[in-house]
Amino acid sequence: MKDNYLHKLSSFPKDKFGKILGYDNDHLKMPNKIIEMGLLPETVFRILYQAPFKGPLYVEFGNEKSRIALRKEEGDYIIVEDLD
Amino acid sequence: MQENNKKQVLLVGNPNVGKSTVFNALCKRKQKTGNYAGVTVASHSGTYSYKNEEVEVVDLPGSYSIYPSSEDEAIFSKFLLDEQKNFAGVIYILEALSLKRGLLLFQQIQDLGVPMILVVNQIDQAERRGINIDIQKFSEALDINIIQTNAKEQIGIETIQEAVLNNNFTKKENPSFEVPPEHKDFLDKVRSHNHFENDYKAWISLSLGADPEKIDETSELINELNSKSLVPKRLQVQETVRRYQIVDKILADVISKKPQFKELLTEKLDKVLVHKFWGYIVFLLVLLIVFNSVFFLAEYPMNWIDSFFAWLSAFTSEHLPQGPINSLVSEGIVPGLGGIIIFAPQIGILLYFLYLLEDSGYMARVIFLMDRFLRPFGLNGKSIVPLVSGTACAIPAVISTRNIENLRERLLTILVTPFMTCSARLPVYSIIIGLIISDKTFLGIQYKALVLLGMYLLGFLVALLSAAILKGFIKNQGRTYLVMDLPTYKKPLFGYDFKMVLGKVWDFITGAGKIIFLVSIIIWVLSYFGPKQNTNEIVATNVELDHSYLAKMGKAIEPAIAPLGYDWKMGVGILTSFVAREVFVGTMSTLYSLDDDAPEGKVIDKMRHDVKPNGEKVFSFATGISVLLFYAFAMQCVSTIAVVYRETKSWKWTGFQVVMMTGLAYFVSMIVYQILK
Numbered sequence: 001m002k003d004n005y006l007h008k009l010s011s012f013p014k015d016k017f018g019k020i021l022g023y024d025n026d027h028l029k030m031p032n033k034i035i036e037m038g039l040l041p042e043t044v045f046r047i048l049y050q051a052p053f054k055g056p057l058y059v060e061f062g063n064e065k066s067r068i069a070l071r072k073e074e075g076d077y078i079i080v081e082d083l084d
Numbered sequence: 085m086q087e088n089n090k091k092q093v094l095l096v097g098n099p100n101v102g103k104s105t106v107f108n109a110l111c112k113r114k115q116k117t118g119n120y121a122g123v124t125v126a127s128h129s130g131t132y133s134y135k136n137e138e139v140e141v142v143d144l145p146g147s148y149s150i151y152p153s154s155e156d157e158a159i160f161s162k163f164l165l166d167e168q169k170n171f172a173g174v175i176y177i178l179e180a181l182s183l184k185r186g187l188l189l190f191q192q193i194q195d196l197g198v199p200m201i202l203v204v205n206q207i208d209q210a211e212r213r214g215i216n217i218d219i220q221k222f223s224e225a226l227d228i229n230i231i232q233t234n235a236k237e238q239i240g241i242e243t244i245q246e247a248v249l250n251n252n253f254t255k256k257e258n259p260s261f262e263v264p265p266e267h268k269d270f271l272d273k274v275r276s277h278n279h280f281e282n283d284y285k286a287w288i289s290l291s292l293g294a295d296p297e298k299i300d301e302t303s304e305l306i307n308e309l310n311s312k313s314l315v316p317k318r319l320q321v322q323e324t325v326r327r328y329q330i331v332d333k334i335l336a337d338v339i340s341k342k343p344q345f346k347e348l349l350t351e352k353l354d355k356v357l358v359h360k361f362w363g364y365i366v367f368l369l370v371l372l373i374v375f376n377s378v379f380f381l382a383e384y385p386m387n388w389i390d391s392f393f394a395w396l397s398a399f400t401s402e403h404l405p406q407g408p409i410n411s412l413v414s415e416g417i418v419p420g421l422g423g424i425i426i427f428a429p430q431i432g433i434l435l436y437f438l439y440l441l442e443d444s445g446y447m448a449r450v451i452f453l454m455d456r457f458l459r460p461f462g463l464n465g466k467s468i469v470p471l472v473s474g475t476a477c478a479i480p481a482v483i484s485t486r487n488i489e490n491l492r493e494r495l496l497t498i499l500v501t502p503f504m505t506c507s508a509r510l511p512v513y514s515i516i517i518g519l520i521i522s523d524k525t526f527l528g529i530q531y532k533a534l535v536l537l538g539m540y541l542l543g544f545l546v547a548l549l550s551a552a553i554l555k556g557f558i559k560n561q562g563r564t565y566l567v568m569d570l571p572t573y574k575k576p577l578f579g580y581d582f583k584m585v586l587g588k589v590w591d592f593i594t595g596a597g598k599i600i601f602l603v604s605i606i607i608w609v610l611s612y613f614g615p616k617q618n619t620n621e622i623v624a625t626n627v628e629l630d631h632s633y634l635a636k637m638g639k640a641i642e643p644a645i646a647p648l649g650y651d652w653k654m655g656v657g658i659l660t661s662f663v664a665r666e667v668f669v670g671t672m673s674t675l676y677s678l679d680d681d682a683p684e685g686k687v688i689d690k691m692r693h694d695v696k697p698n699g700e701k702v703f704s705f706a707t708g709i710s711v712l713l714f715y716a717f718a719m720q721c722v723s724t725i726a727v728v729y730r731e732t733k734s735w736k737w738t739g740f741q742v743v744m745m746t747g748l749a750y751f752v753s754m755i756v757y758q759i760l761k
Contacts, residue, residue, distance in 0.1 A: 028318065031563065032321060033148070033567040035328075036188065038184055038328065048354070049358050049359075051455065055452075055456030058358055063184075063335075063341070064181060064182050064184055066184075067350075067569070069448070069452045069567075069569075071566045
């Protein structure tokens with residue numbers, strides 16, 4: 001059962017601020033790169049763009065406003081909450 | 085010896101932090117770009133001398149972590165772990181705008197016990213963003229001196245050189261990352277058993293997922309290792325998360341931020357450049373500009389080169405003593421070399437644009453835009469870079485697949501990239517299109533240009549199609565993903581890139597030149613001599629081309645190539661092209677220059693008017709199209725085959741690629757010729 005107040009990053013609305021809470025249960029399958037690039041719990045983020053036909057997400061995150069591209073499939077591993 | 089006294093240092097950092105700028109500022113003049121053939125990891129190394137000390141700087145590929153997730157990172161990590169002891173130390177570059185990410189790898193290297201110099205680049209950029217870094221505190225927290233630079237403006241570069249001169253590389257006494265207490269006992273055993281200098285080296289031997297045999301050849305530790313079920317990946321995640329917690333704590337003390345900041349150039353540009361619609365329009369425009377320049381800008385230098393070689397040929401013909409040597413030089417070697425050097429401007433311009441696009445940060449946006457469209461073909465967004473580079477040359481393109489993490493996507497990209505129309509095909513296309521397509525225009529565009537464009541599209545389509553077919557035959561290993569930094573836009577290093585291009589073009593000329601020189605001589609020898617016609621000769625010299633050994637050999641293979649519409653001369657051209665495609669032009673030039681029956685004039689006119697014994701034109705429309713298709717598909721490049729083997733480490737796939745491409749070429753050319761003739 002998924003908590004209704006929790007979203008996955010992949011289904012998070014565009015242009016809204018959110019915060020990363022943690023990772024999906026089977027996160028051993030998750031590419032390490034997600035963590036290495038700095039998408040860590042407590043990080044504030046915003047989805048700025050998405051490429052057409054459900055293409056990759058363009059995410060801005062952290063204090064340094066880093067930018068990262070990741071696919072929806074990778075976004076599925078990341079559990080986030082709404083900040084608004 | 086001078087060589088041995090050279091101090092060697094490593095330049096390390098994340099990708100896109102201005103490492104190349106620092107490298108370029110340090111070693112202004114003496115740089116060598118790595119060539120394709122070498123096995124060395126260094127993309128390039130350079131030297132400088134400062135106060136009478138010679139220093140060699142090796143610029144390692146950028147990486148985010150000591151734990152590799154792609155081939156280029158694996159090369160980086162292996163080199164750093166194995167070779168670091170041979171260097172005086174590491175110069176680590178941090179970008180002021182992404183300190184957090186950069187500190188992960190920094191700490192890892194520091195904990196390995198490697199002596200380091202820390203450089204923070206582009207502080208001005210951070211200030212513009214309203215970010216203030218307390219360098220004093222930062223330095224204390226990291227236990228290392230910090231050099232501030234603005235490499236673009238040459239600021240701070242001398243300070244780095246001074247620090248290297250004084251050996252100001254520092255080691256950290258206590259590791260930032262302490263191995264988790266639950267593993268401490270076991271790690272102590274591993275450490276003492278293998279005589280690791282510190283805990284972190286022992287930890288890394290486990291977290292890198294090393295072969296247990298290497299950790300301990302006796303079974304005692306292996307059993308314990310197995311019973312603990314230490315998953316390397318879990319250890320890596322544990323370490324990374326822990327390190328970022330430490331980094332966050334440090335940065336919270338060091339960075340202060342003004343509440344508001346200006347929108348950066350990157351944010352403004354990305355509104356258009358990654359836009360759902362305009363992003364693609366811009367990408368198309370960029371491609372158009374690049375290819376337009378390749379053809380139109382290159383025209384002038386190409387004309388000069390053409391005239392020069394025509395003059396050189398006439399000059400050598402006139403001034404060398406009459407006889408075989410005269411004919412060899414003026415009709416064999418000179419036209420052969422000219423035929424290839426003429427394409428250097430096009431290759432150079434194309435490569436230059438590619439470097440500039442990569443440098444500026446734009447390529448990452450293209451990957452973002454293209455990922456969704458390449459996935460159905462079993463490729464990754466990152467495949468677009470090799471595919472576009474493949475239009476210059478397949479060799480660097482195949483090497484550039486190293487950053488594709490998924491092995492199947494990488495292999496597929498390697499297998500299909502040589503279908504892209506590389507610059508070596510251009511000379512062949514230009515000649516054949518010149519021979520068979522009329523000068524008429526359609527809506528103001530030359531037919532010739534349209535056909536050439538068509539060949540480029542054909543290459544791209546066949547690359548995609550074959551990827552879609554092949555993906556079913558390649559077992560998928562590991563997951564496919566795209567997690568990629570989108571760097572800030574930077575002004576490209578125009579001068580630096582220009583130097584790189586000159587180096588690559590020179591490699592191309594000398595590499596191809598050597599081959600063509602040899603092939604020209606062999607062809608000339610084989611066509612100058614022939615089987616004896618009078619009983620008192622051993623061999624006949626200065627025979628008519630049709631009676632030469634070359635003709636004998638060409639005619640022997642004619643049955644195999646006749647269904648494709650080729651005569652023996654083209655057969656020789658195609659055979660020699662298996663060394664490299666562009667050799668075709670040299671071979672044809674040599675062959676037709678030697679043909680005394682043909683009327684005087686340019687080689688291309690001789691080719692145009694050449695007829696078969698039955699009176700048909702040798703270069704008919706059907707034959708021409710058949711040649712174009714053959715060159716579009718066949719794997720005719722020894723260097724590419726070598727580099728594919730090196731990158732795939734598999735004779736099976738290398739051989740498969742050669743057979744697939746060449747087989748496809750043979751059958752498509754044959755079918756099309758039979759339909760058109």
